[in-house]
Amino acid sequence: MSPAAVGLQQLPHHEEHRQAEITVVQFSDEAVDKIITRYREMLRPADERVGEELRGWLMVLATLTASITYAAALNPPGGAWQADDAANHFVAGYPVLRDKSPWRYFVFYYCNATSFAASLCIIVLLAVTKLFTETKIMVFSVLVALDMVGLAAAFVAGSSSSKWFTAFNAALMICLVVLFLFWKRRCLMVGTCCLKSFKQLVRS
Structure with a gap:
């Protein structure tokens, strides 16, 4: 018999009971739950984890862009006319930019509307999409590109004074x-x- 086995046989009864108590404390219900949760997370498919991260980033991007474009549509660059001016054909509430620089206003309007619509499409698709396939990722990529290009073009048209x-x-x-x-x-x-x-x- 090995020395280790002889030593274990010679342990007093209270020492064995103490070792059992330490084992129970070390593996309490909370610790076991943490271990199980950690291993479940490790065993999850990588595609599922990536999909959840992608969903979060897309939702943040779409919500932020929708908020920006919505505010820009209600308050376009240059503001709106505060009173009617029959001599110059200015109407109260109409954008100043439309009368001062029509081409800039229309570029801003259509690009801003495109970005807003793309953001809403992303939010709606995220609400009904559970798994990300290659086709769905391609659709989201096109919508994000359309969203960013529209936002950038609206910024260029709305912020440029010359x-x-x-x-x-x-x-x-x-x-x-x-x-x-x-x-x-x-x-x-x-x-x-x-x-x-x-x-x-x-x-x-």
Whole structure:
């Protein structure tokens, strides 16, 4: 018999009872629940966890954009006429920008409305979507792109007071879009290379 087994046999009865109490305390109901919850979280599919994170980010983005575009529609850049002016054909409550710069107003209006509609579509689709498939992710990607492009174009049209400011804001937005597309393409290329390397490693 090993020395460890002899030592265990020689433990007094109260020492054994004490060891049992320590074991019970260490594995109380609360501790067991925490362990079970942790392992359940670890065993959850990765796609499900990613889907929940994506749902949260999309909901925040759509809610924020919908709030911004809704407020901008009710209070357009430049405000509204406070009184009628028959001589200049100004009507109280109508946007000042529409009479001062019609093309800027219409660009702002349609882009802002497009962004608002895309945000509402994202919120509604998130409410009825439980699982994210490749097709649904593609739909959400298109809606998010439409949402952001509309918001950026509305900002350019509404905040530019001259042609130079309009050109500068438009160039800035185009540069940001190009950088994003370049980064997205680079990520796809890296992901494809990693996938090919992994497949070659598995086959070898």
